[in-house]
Amino acid sequence: MLRLENCLIENGGFALHADLTVDRGSRIAVIGPSGAGKSTLIEAVAGFRQLSSGAIHWNGTSLTQVEPGKRPVAMLFQDGNLFPHLTVVQNVGLGIRANLRLDATQRAQVQAALVRVGLQDMADRKPAALSGGQQSRVALARVLVQGRDLLLLDEPFAALGPALKAEMLDLVAELVAENGATLLMVSHDPSDARRIADQVVLVADGQAHPPMETASLLDNPPPALKAYLG
Amino acid sequence: MADRAQPVSPRLGIGAAGLVAALIFGTLAAVALRAESGRGLGSSDWAALRFTLIQACLSAGLSVALAIPVARALARRRFVGRRVLIALLGAPFILPVIVAILGLLQVFGRAGWFSSGLAVLGLEPVQIYGLHGVVLAHVFFNLPLATRLLLQGWQEIPAERFRLAAQLDADARAMRQLLEFPMLRRVVPGALAVVFAICLSSFAVALTLGGGPRATTIELAIYQAFRFDFDLGRAALLSGLQLVLTGAAALVAVKVAVGEGFGTGLDRPLQRWDGNTVAACILDGFWIVLAAGFLLLPLSAIVLAGLPGMASLTVSVWMAALNSVLVAALSTVLLLLLALPMASAVALGRGGMIEVAGILGLAASPLVIGTGLFIVIYPIADPFALALPVTALVNAVMALPFALRILVPRAREVTARYGKLSLSLDMAGWPFVWRVFLPRMRPQIGFAAGLAAALSMGDLGVIALFADPEFATLPLQVYRLMGAYRMEAAAGAALLLLTLSMAAFWILDRGGRWHAEA
Numbered sequence: 001m002l003r004l005e006n007c008l009i010e011n012g013g014f015a016l017h018a019d020l021t022v023d024r025g026s027r028i029a030v031i032g033p034s035g036a037g038k039s040t041l042i043e044a045v046a047g048f049r050q051l052s053s054g055a056i057h058w059n060g061t062s063l064t065q066v067e068p069g070k071r072p073v074a075m076l077f078q079d080g081n082l083f084p085h086l087t088v089v090q091n092v093g094l095g096i097r098a099n100l101r102l103d104a105t106q107r108a109q110v111q112a113a114l115v116r117v118g119l120q121d122m123a124d125r126k127p128a129a130l131s132g133g134q135q136s137r138v139a140l141a142r143v144l145v146q147g148r149d150l151l152l153l154d155e156p157f158a159a160l161g162p163a164l165k166a167e168m169l170d171l172v173a174e175l176v177a178e179n180g181a182t183l184l185m186v187s188h189d190p191s192d193a194r195r196i197a198d199q200v201v202l203v204a205d206g207q208a209h210p211p212m213e214t215a216s217l218l219d220n221p222p223p224a225l226k227a228y229l230g
Numbered sequence: 231m232a233d234r235a236q237p238v239s240p241r242l243g244i245g246a247a248g249l250v251a252a253l254i255f256g257t258l259a260a261v262a263l264r265a266e267s268g269r270g271l272g273s274s275d276w277a278a279l280r281f282t283l284i285q286a287c288l289s290a291g292l293s294v295a296l297a298i299p300v301a302r303a304l305a306r307r308r309f310v311g312r313r314v315l316i317a318l319l320g321a322p323f324i325l326p327v328i329v330a331i332l333g334l335l336q337v338f339g340r341a342g343w344f345s346s347g348l349a350v351l352g353l354e355p356v357q358i359y360g361l362h363g364v365v366l367a368h369v370f371f372n373l374p375l376a377t378r379l380l381l382q383g384w385q386e387i388p389a390e391r392f393r394l395a396a397q398l399d400a401d402a403r404a405m406r407q408l409l410e411f412p413m414l415r416r417v418v419p420g421a422l423a424v425v426f427a428i429c430l431s432s433f434a435v436a437l438t439l440g441g442g443p444r445a446t447t448i449e450l451a452i453y454q455a456f457r458f459d460f461d462l463g464r465a466a467l468l469s470g471l472q473l474v475l476t477g478a479a480a481l482v483a484v485k486v487a488v489g490e491g492f493g494t495g496l497d498r499p500l501q502r503w504d505g506n507t508v509a510a511c512i513l514d515g516f517w518i519v520l521a522a523g524f525l526l527l528p529l530s531a532i533v534l535a536g537l538p539g540m541a542s543l544t545v546s547v548w549m550a551a552l553n554s555v556l557v558a559a560l561s562t563v564l565l566l567l568l569a570l571p572m573a574s575a576v577a578l579g580r581g582g583m584i585e586v587a588g589i590l591g592l593a594a595s596p597l598v599i600g601t602g603l604f605i606v607i608y609p610i611a612d613p614f615a616l617a618l619p620v621t622a623l624v625n626a627v628m629a630l631p632f633a634l635r636i637l638v639p640r641a642r643e644v645t646a647r648y649g650k651l652s653l654s655l656d657m658a659g660w661p662f663v664w665r666v667f668l669p670r671m672r673p674q675i676g677f678a679a680g681l682a683a684a685l686s687m688g689d690l691g692v693i694a695l696f697a698d699p700e701f702a703t704l705p706l707q708v709y710r711l712m713g714a715y716r717m718e719a720a721a722g723a724a725l726l727l728l729t730l731s732m733a734a735f736w737i738l739d740r741g742g743r744w745h746a747e748a
Contacts, residue, residue, distance in 0.1 A: 046654060047653075048650055048653070067653070067656075067658070068650075068653040068654050068656075069653050069654060069655060069656025069657065069658055070656060073654065074654070075650075075654045077650060077651060080647050080648060080651060081651060083648065083651075083665070083666060083669075083670075085669045085670065086665070086669075094655050094657065094665070095655065098652075098655055098656055098657035098661035098662075098665070099660070099661045099664075099665075100661075100665065142655075146655075
């Protein structure tokens with residue numbers, strides 16, 4: 001399980017407090033008003049932000065001093081998840097070895113991941129020659145080969161249309177179900193949360209609240225969430 | 231985890247900046263220790279100082295004054311070849327000085343086209359040696375630069391202002407007062423300062439067109455003290471004087487300068503509604519033709535004069551060309567080894583001192599560094615045997631400020647955009663450098679390398695200090711041929727030099743952009 005113990009994350013004049021536990025294998029949507037610190041929270045878990053105080057644990061091991069690339073974390077950002085000068089197969093291969101020296105087994109692993117996301121015929125294309133949805137699939141194939149315990153999504157599908165976004169979220173749900181990963185996804189859309197998240201972390205007023213059941217929270221929102229949902 | 235996770239360590243860049251600073255300050259210290267404090271400046275030294283300042287003032291004033299009507303004409307006219315002409319304004323930057331001088335001699339020399347024209351009219355030929363010639367050559371090099379700086383100023387006036395002024399039915403005069411004078415007040419001081427600073431450390435122009443007690447710059451005096459009298463103390467004293475001058479001028483130029491004068495974004499057409507009168511059209515046409523002619527005639531002259539000589543190039547010219555290619559290649563490699571780590575460190579927010587070290591190259595004069603290196607090397611090795619690597623190193627340091635201006639913005643962009651993703655993929659260190667940083671930087675690396683190679687190929691500075699009679703680079707060989715009055719051979723060698731410089735720039739710049747994705 002993921003444990004955020006009395007974490008204080010400061011960024012300029014902004015401070016976010018988090019003291020919460022996420023069960024292994026759960027699917028969490030992080031929602032809240034714009035500027036409340038949803039991305040800040042995710043970035044702290046990924047290791048891009050220093051904690052001013054507190055600690056982050058994964059299954060009892062402290063992550064607080066671990067570098068981003070060494071954490072059991074795969075992350076997709078809002079944009080720029082692919083390197084435009086590398087082919088699809090290279091972009092995915094980075095998830096296994098950053099220097100791209102892959103042996104036969106690892107290459108087969110990359111191929112299998114491409115098959116899984118339905119891009120086996122696009123292996124040698126560059127990202128510019130793919131549609132937005134296909135680019136998202138490449139990034140997800142890389143997440144697959146990374147095989148990390150935690151998947152963090154910072155709204156990587158925000159630029160896609162509603163139908164395509166739903167399709168990607170369903171694919172994400174399938175993938176995390178298949179390898180038992182824990183999902184934390186930032187979202188500003190409550191329907192995303194309903195679609196794939198069983199629990200919701202509400203970030204508002206400088207506070208990341210402990211996870212609550214999605215349906216019950218959204219149906220009976222507390223005042224802070226109510227103000228956001230309108 | 232250190233204070234913040236980063237895809238590459240800034241240590242290499244800090245090290246490179248340290249090396250550059252050590253080279254510049256170390257050679258300066260070596261020079262300062264040799265300078266004899268008791269002796270002071272002699273009358274010829276004061277003359278050199280006076281001449282340096284006078285020619286730099288005249289060159290800056292003339293270049294900028296002429297650039298104003300040219301830039302205005304280019305800003306408000308659309309014509310076929312305008313883009314080519316503006317691109318061509320960037321060419322003198324990488325044009326070998328000695329080539330341009332030969333071209334100018336072909337046009338404005340005693341037996342040149344211009345004087346022949348005057349002779350037909352029964353007039354005396356123009357005098358190109360001395361102050362006239364030095365200023366003429368400086369205007370040739372800096373009028374295009376000043377024009378680009380001013381043109382940038384014109385194009386930074388928002389299109390909305392022109393629309394508003396047009397809507398108010400402003401005539402040309404009102405337009406000047408509303409828009410153009412305020413812009414010029416902002417841009418002209420910077421352009422003046424930049425050209426002034428460049429002309430202060432003029433060496434090759436003064437060497438070929440100046441000379442004698444009345445037309446010697448400080449750089450040339452350093453060379454003469456060193457080369458003819460082997461008076462290291464006097465060379466050191468003059469070096470100190472030169473350093474104070476260029477340092478002060480560079481400081482002023484950096485303070486008041488706006489824009490960079492070369493690069494992209496200068497060909498955006500701007501719709502204007504003034505200046506549609508016949509008189510204005512004729513005036514603008516006059517300035518454009520004059521500027522284009524001033525730029526193109528010497529270049530065409532060198533091509534015409536060089537072609538016959540090209541057929542009979544001697545072995546010594548080819549050897550010199552080989553040396554030049556080696557110097558340029560080594561210099562380009564050294565430049566990239568210094569500039570890339572520095573650019574990445576600046577991109578990681580370790581700017582400050584690194585950027586200062588990069589700018590030092592603007593203030594330092596190559597002859598001062600050369601003199602210092604000579605003093606340092608002399609007791610331990612034969613400096614003349616090291617002419618090639620020393621020239622390459624000094625050229626690399628001189629190109630560094632320009633390379634950083636090209637590389638840093640892109641390095642910032644790449645680290646900002648791909649830094650986090652690379653960290654989350656555990657690519658920190660070499661995988662990031664090989665797989666992300668260098669491939670994403672390729673067009674900028676190519677451009678910077680092309681500039682460095684062309685500048686080094688055409689450099690006639692330090693090499694003049696260090697070369698023995700058996701060793702020469704191509705620019706030095708051209709100079710020696712000129713000195714021996716073998717003008718046809720000199721023109722042929724100059725054409726070869728021009729071809730090599732432009733080819734080096736073109737190949738590296740193109741190579742960088744070849745198959746580069748957006």
